[in-house]
Amino acid sequence: MTGVPRAGLLRSAARAAGTVWRAAPFHVTGYLAVTLVGAATPVALAWLTKAVLDGVAGGHTDGLLWLAVAVAVVGTAAATATHAGQYLRAEVDRRAAMRTKDELFAAVSRAPGLARFENPAFLDRLRLAQQSARNPGRLVDTALSAARSALTLAGFLASLAVINAAFAAIVVASAVPAVLIELRLSRQRVTMMWRIGPAERREMFYAHLMATVDAAKEIRLFDLGGFLRGRMLAELRTANRERRRMDRREFAVQASLAGISAAVAGAGLVWAIVAAADGRIGVGDVSMFVAAVAGVQSALNVLVSAGVMAYEQLLVFGHHVEVVTAGDDLPVARPGRALPPLRRGIELRDVWFRYGPDLPWVLQGVNLVLPHGQTVALVGHNGAGKSTLVKLLCRFYDPTRGTIRWDGVDIREIAPEELRKRIAAVFQDFVAYELTAAENIAVGDLTAEPDRVEQAARDAGIHSVLSALPTGYATMLSRGFTAEPAEDGDDPATGVLLSGGQWQRLALARAFLRQDRDLMILDEPSSGLDPDAEYEAHQRLRRLRAGRTGILISHRLGAVRDADRIVVLADGRVSEDGTHPVLLANGAAYARLFTRQAAGYRDEVSA
Numbered sequence: 001m002t003g004v005p006r007a008g009l010l011r012s013a014a015r016a017a018g019t020v021w022r023a024a025p026f027h028v029t030g031y032l033a034v035t036l037v038g039a040a041t042p043v044a045l046a047w048l049t050k051a052v053l054d055g056v057a058g059g060h061t062d063g064l065l066w067l068a069v070a071v072a073v074v075g076t077a078a079a080t081a082t083h084a085g086q087y088l089r090a091e092v093d094r095r096a097a098m099r100t101k102d103e104l105f106a107a108v109s110r111a112p113g114l115a116r117f118e119n120p121a122f123l124d125r126l127r128l129a130q131q132s133a134r135n136p137g138r139l140v141d142t143a144l145s146a147a148r149s150a151l152t153l154a155g156f157l158a159s160l161a162v163i164n165a166a167f168a169a170i171v172v173a174s175a176v177p178a179v180l181i182e183l184r185l186s187r188q189r190v191t192m193m194w195r196i197g198p199a200e201r202r203e204m205f206y207a208h209l210m211a212t213v214d215a216a217k218e219i220r221l222f223d224l225g226g227f228l229r230g231r232m233l234a235e236l237r238t239a240n241r242e243r244r245r246m247d248r249r250e251f252a253v254q255a256s257l258a259g260i261s262a263a264v265a266g267a268g269l270v271w272a273i274v275a276a277a278d279g280r281i282g283v284g285d286v287s288m289f290v291a292a293v294a295g296v297q298s299a300l301n302v303l304v305s306a307g308v309m310a311y312e313q314l315l316v317f318g319h320h321v322e323v324v325t326a327g328d329d330l331p332v333a334r335p336g337r338a339l340p341p342l343r344r345g346i347e348l349r350d351v352w353f354r355y356g357p358d359l360p361w362v363l364q365g366v367n368l369v370l371p372h373g374q375t376v377a378l379v380g381h382n383g384a385g386k387s388t389l390v391k392l393l394c395r396f397y398d399p400t401r402g403t404i405r406w407d408g409v410d411i412r413e414i415a416p417e418e419l420r421k422r423i424a425a426v427f428q429d430f431v432a433y434e435l436t437a438a439e440n441i442a443v444g445d446l447t448a449e450p451d452r453v454e455q456a457a458r459d460a461g462i463h464s465v466l467s468a469l470p471t472g473y474a475t476m477l478s479r480g481f482t483a484e485p486a487e488d489g490d491d492p493a494t495g496v497l498l499s500g501g502q503w504q505r506l507a508l509a510r511a512f513l514r515q516d517r518d519l520m521i522l523d524e525p526s527s528g529l530d531p532d533a534e535y536e537a538h539q540r541l542r543r544l545r546a547g548r549t550g551i552l553i554s555h556r557l558g559a560v561r562d563a564d565r566i567v568v569l570a571d572g573r574v575s576e577d578g579t580h581p582v583l584l585a586n587g588a589a590y591a592r593l594f595t596r597q598a599a600g601y602r603d604e605v606s607a
């Protein structure tokens with residue numbers, strides 16, 4: 001992979017143009033207009049100056065006053081156009097960047113699966129795509145700057161051709177190598193950006209670790225600051241080495257190209273002086289010639305730079321185009337099959353799964369039925385594949401082999417969003433959002449009214465804690481952000497942090513908000529709760545689960561014993577399946593785990 005996106009330049013250009021036009025049609029038009037004015041003024045000024053000089057040299061002073069007024073008017077127009085252009089350019093930039101970012105993150109969150117987030121190449125591409133969010137806006141600027149230079153170039157070139165056509169051709173021809181070399185450099189720069197992507201991402205990762213509270217405790221206790229800084233700087237050095245090499249190459253090329261330009265301009269000046277001395281051209285012509293050569297060269301420079309910049313911006317924007325047009329990461333049926341309420345149950349038929357072709361099998365032929373209206377508890381050692389099975393049920397990944405059937409329908413035939421609407425879940429690694437307490441519960445169902453949010457908090461046993469917070473449910477659950485400034489102008493309230501168990505109850509409240517769904521998934525819902533809270537939570541969950549289809553994962557076997565069925569996962573397969581008394585009587589792994597855990601409690605009690 002060269003790092004140059006596969007999305008073609010034309011496709012990227014069309015997409016960027018469409019984005020900009022839809023984001024800011026009036027501003028683009030205005031910017032175009034002031035650019036035209038800006039482009040015309042230098043040529044007008046050059047002709048006016050020539051007229052003034054010729055008038056002075058020839059002693060014709062009659063029209064000089066009017067010429068001076070014309071110079072002032074054109075100068076004012078040029079200055080105004082510059083300021084208006086700056087404003088319009090910035091606005092086009094802002095609007096287009098917002099649209100591009102929206103499009104990018106809509107595409108990223110639309111992807112139904114998780115595999116892309118575990119693919120380093122995708123993450124590198126996503127980072128470059130994020131960096132290119134401003135490129136469509138910049139492209140307008142670049143294109144207009146190219147158009148402006150093209151107009152200026154045409155004006156100066158015509159003026160130069162009037163005086164010396166052959167020399168005009170030489171100046172233009174001398175720019176051809178620059179174009180070819182700069183295009184090549186552009187491709188190399190984009191490839192370099194791709195190559196240093198992993199180092200840049202790692203550098204950002206180390207910086208993030210040091211700058212956020214998540215790792216602050218361990219960094220201080222283990223004294224990791226120096227280690228992480230060292231790693232960060234090493235990555236930065238790697239990236240800088242590549243950048244420096246590129247910059248040096250560019251410097252050498254630019255210096256050579258500048259040398260060619262200077263030589264051409266110098267030769268022109270010699271010719272003009274000789275021609276003026278011979279009387280073939282006048283003083284005004286010399287001034288015009290010198291201005292025209294400088295004008296042509298500088299316009300050509302800008303034109304070439306703009307073209308090359310546009311090329312580079314489009315190449316990088318190609319990463320955005322690839323991300324937003326990547327399609328689904330799992331085969332998705334659209335429209336999927338209608339999904340009536342669950343009646344019979346969910347069945348895993350010979351399900352095999354591994355996270356990648358080069359990774360070990362996690363599930364190896366799991367056969368399991370989750371009957372409608374029953375709770376199945378899933379137990380097994382760490383790494384047995386319990387959470388993986390849950391991820392397959394939510395269709396974050398597809399089984400590598402085998403099928404999962406919802407009332408007999410393969411879940412691959414159902415649109416993932418429809419399937420997920422039917423599921424409530426507390427994941428083992430649930431997210432503590434840096435949002436308010438109310439929002440942290442409402443993420444379980446964004447349509448929920450405040451009274452439902454409060455009821456869910458009551459069900460999860462967290463209402464009294466939340467209502468006692470400084471601003472109740474409106475309190476930010478973060479020390480890194482403040483809530484919105486208060487309307488009365490008071491300082492915004494600082495947020496608070498919850499304890500681990502309190503967060504877990506909050507995550508439970510999210511699931512309670514979805515308690516009407518067909519399938520309830522509880523992956524270690526009570527591991528951080530104190531014994532009273534755990535007891536209460538399981539009483540509530542038991543009531544909630546009654547008559548519902550659910551899957552409960554827990555290492556606290558006391559919490560799973562009253563499940564309708566207990567399934568033990570071992571070596572990627574179902575090794576035991578039955579009720580608590582049956583599995584105890586079997587005397588196999590479950591009985592051993594249960595007896596060992598129970599013994600711990602019994603010993604303490606008898607002691």
Ligand SMILES: Nc1ncnc2c1ncn2[C@@H]1O[C@H](COP(=O)(O)OP(=O)(O)OP(=O)(O)O)[C@@H](O)[C@H]1O
Nearest residue numbers: 118355359362380381382383384385386387388389
């Ligand atoms: N995203 C992933 N990519 C690669 N391997 C993974 C991924 N997630 C989990 N695994 C691997 O899959 C195996 C099963 O993990 P899983 O989280 O399903 O186990 P578990 O039974 O839930 O364990 P625990 O009881 O510790 O929560 C583990 O060996 C783990 O390393």
